[in-house]
Amino acid sequence: MRAYYDLHIHSALSPCGQNEMTPNNIVNMAWLKGLNIIAVTDHNSAENSLAVMKCAKEKGIVVVPGMELETREEVHLICLFKRIEDVLSLQDMVYNSLPDIKNREDIFGEQIVMDEEDNVIKHVERLLLTAANLSIEEAVSYVLNLDGVVIPAHIDRDSYSIVSNLGMIPDNPHFKFLEISKKCDKNPYINDEKYKGHKFIQSSDAHSLGEILEPVNFIELEEISAECLIETLGG
Template sequence: MKSFLADFHIHSVLSPCGDLLMTPQNIINRSLELGLDLIAITDHNSAENIGVALELAKDTPLTIIPGMEVETAEEIHLICLFDTLEQVLLWKDKVYASLPDFKNNEEIFGPQLLTDQSDEYIGRVERLLLTATSLSISQVIKEVKSIGGIAIPSHIDKPNYSIISNLGFIPPDLDGFIFEVSSKSKVSKIIDKFSTIDTYSFISNSDAHYLQDIKRSMRLYMKAPKVKEIEWALKGVNGRKADIL
């Protein structure tokens, strides 16, 4: 098994709530400074900066997992991780088809910026990304899996946009699932609150909107930086494991 330092929840300038310095090149540079091996860029309901990020990271030791943070019809956030650009763009098209046709108001939400390989701003996504899709949580999980990815309910310990804050419980059909918590200390509190949740696995990430927020969040022991390997490491399958740092 190989060891990977990882952070699977990072927003770029495409997310309207992301800082203007969160360009793909800056994210890569900061991740390399921290000694990270593996990151996921997970913008709100979009993946239009992933292609540039993958190209910029090609000649570096850093592996980028194509991702997205989707908002369901229940206003629950889920991290979606994929192996390829083609997979995440296919998912992006499905998400765009399920978004309401609202134009982004930059004065309220902030700009949704696209960049090029020179790390310059080259355009905007005009439609509002920071809103709920018409896809239910069960639909998201099913669709992401059918494309070859995994969906992980985000920051379940937080008071907004989490499965616990919005539903008040963990649906039984999510038995054995992986959930994101904001820090290692939150795991025992969640388990104490929900007696059946000890059957689940946990991940923690930075949810970075600023460069200084990116961090060494996880150490995974697995064979390769692939989505299935990540899932197996988080679930402790066949000698793989994952530690929250």
């Protein structure tokens, strides 16, 4: 069946995300737009994932536990999981690998953790918008050991992409899918010999509610679930 998706959404936990990106607002906007499956992928953290998952149950939307991890090479990787426990395990590893730099809210923005009723629980004090001391290889290995999947993010961009920073896609058999930006024409990538063997997804990288995707991109799944999505993206 077709599952309309947006697998790259930031909540108010990401310092670059707008404060309107609360768990309920994200879910309600995805529901209004007719999406079936979404992932909240905050920078180097997953502290709002459970709240979003709880909100989504009432709307019939599947929320995939996720994170946008920044590696030592300053490459952004979308990491998606079947279970909330697994993304929180990755979060522990990432938190232990981040530099001890305090967030400057006046410069970078707030990093807000909320519950399923959009109540503010806390502000994360350590800056999340920085590189963890983990290589791409180390990050991929850890995610795969948790039965997750890794998708190099926005490979068409001039910064924080695996192509811009490394000059190529590493010969990694686990990179089945690559992400390109929502406004990018994917045909040149599909037809480019150097991307042969890869498939592509397009997500919003939304930092505000209006940026969440309309139901234009879909993936064929046997059932709409986090488990089936991960198996499909990893297969």
